[in-house]
Amino acid sequence: MIAIDWGTSSARAYRLDPAGAIRESRETGSGILHVPPMTFAAALRALVGDWIDAGERRVLLSGMVGSRQGWREVAYRPCPAGIDDLRAGLETVPFEPGVTVRIVPGLSAADEAGIPEVMRGEEVQVFGALAGRREGLLCLPGSHSKWVRVRDGRICGFTTGLTGEAYAALRGHTILGRMMEGEPVPGEAFDAGVRRAQDAGGLLHHLFGTRALGLFGRLSPAEGASYLSGLLIGHDVRENLPPGGGTVDLIGAGPLMTLYARAIAARGGAARSGDADAAARGLALIGEGLAWA
Amino acid sequence: MIAIDWGTSSARAYRLDPAGAIRESRETGSGILHVPPMTFAAALRALVGDWIDAGERRVLLSGMVGSRQGWREVAYRPCPAGIDDLRAGLETVPFEPGVTVRIVPGLSAADEAGIPEVMRGEEVQVFGALAGRREGLLCLPGSHSKWVRVRDGRICGFTTGLTGEAYAALRGHTILGRMMEGEPVPGEAFDAGVRRAQDAGGLLHHLFGTRALGLFGRLSPAEGASYLSGLLIGHDVRENLPPGGGTVDLIGAGPLMTLYARAIAARGGAARSGDADAAARGLALIGEGLAWA
The missing domain is CATH 3.30.420.310 (2-keto-3-deoxy-galactonokinase, C-terminal domain)
Incomplete structure (x- = not known):
């Protein structure tokens, strides 16, 4: 399977073996801001065409690639949400014959005052970092830092700071x-x-x-x-x-x-300390239980 | 008397009558950032030379003109501080024969955690706005907003926000x-x-x-x-x-x-709502009780 964490300014691609272990990975600056509309299929081929030619048939994408500015806008799933909910929200985008490309939905939530919260990509990293654990408080530092609360295997809420x-x-x-x-x-x-x-x-x-x-x-x-x-x-x-x-x-x-x-x-x-490849592990978990076309 | 609120980006000058009322006022963009070092006397003449020629002999300055980047660095007076303390901290700068030019000191304080606070110019506006009242909470909105607490006629503390x-x-x-x-x-x-x-x-x-x-x-x-x-x-x-x-x-x-x-x-x-000429009234109050040379 090919797993790609496709964000605003860069994309990180992983080739995973059937057990979900990373066989190979690469990063490019082809974030969605650098991909013109309607050219995402070409961008995907440029990124991992050699892996597809080598026989990979399943591609799972997460991150801003599922936003309005990305390949296709995939509706946010509301919290609380577990891995099953992410699977249920997957959307398939057209690509080459015999190859299935799916985009993982982001999550939405609201804080105590009813102000909305959104994430795209972090939800996958969270499940990857948890590696099966069902409770936790996770933090993703960055431009927009996110604190994510997990209970009983589901992301029950999160808070973003600028x-x-x-x-x-x-x-x-x-x-x-x-x-x-x-x-x-x-x-x-x-x-x-x-x-x-x-x-x-x-x-x-x-x-x-x-x-x-x-x-x-x-x-x-x-x-x-x-x-x-x-x-x-x-x-x-x-x-x-x-x-x-x-x-x-x-x-x-x-x-x-x-x-x-x-x-x-x-x-x-x-x-x-975090797993720098949490996205790959999260995508592997989502892909694992999936009935591929 | 001439009263000037001389700040970083502009200067506002007032000609006051003996009772402290404003006879005339003018504003220029000659803030201290626009006045080269060693040329403050010339800048003062450019600003109010006509008033001096008309007979004014007393000039009182407040604001950033008393900072390191101004005409002369005048030491901060610590809080609590009343009008008398401002008078005691005045410094005279050399100007033309027969004309006395004095700079009002700024104030320093510390918050509960011992972090320093400073102001230059606002202390004069505060006493002007109080117009004799001895208690109050005052706020000066701006780039660096200041909240000033006055008790028993003295500024006892203040808090600045960015x-x-x-x-x-x-x-x-x-x-x-x-x-x-x-x-x-x-x-x-x-x-x-x-x-x-x-x-x-x-x-x-x-x-x-x-x-x-x-x-x-x-x-x-x-x-x-x-x-x-x-x-x-x-x-x-x-x-x-x-x-x-x-x-x-x-x-x-x-x-x-x-x-x-x-x-x-x-x-x-x-x-x-505030008095837009609070600086003039504060400088008048300071000048009032002063023994001029």
């Missing part, structure tokens, strides 16, 4: 950025930002405090980005980690994983 | 801006943002919700900016208005005053 995008906008386009050099690193300045996020006053006040600390020489340009990152990730963790802590499964890769793990630990939680 | 600058960065440089047209206006979308700010979940989550509401067609492009503004101002008010409400004196001018008044009312408070 954490990463807010960091980039504040760093790049406010007075705060002018007092910062370099990228965030795990260390004392990051920890100070995380601690600050626990104080009263709210994020907007804490942000200005970053500036004030700089003015008074208590935050150096080399420390600024780490402090700001700690502040934002600290707020994200503060709102989403349960009061007593608990264990969080982190999904993803890169420096953000270390930073989130550090912030979660500072709040009394424990972070379990 | 509210306006965060709005501009999020509006201009995140995915949220792409779903918005026009400027914030007082109305139902703004109110919905203010209400949303009272919910659990935190600002980062509420920001993402703006996007989700747009995706589901529950927030139109025409409503987006108002909702985002309501969200940020709502968070600012939530953190700074005492539980029970109370009266807030707003200082400033322009559309932000209406929006803040509306958000304060939605939280059970009452807003009193």
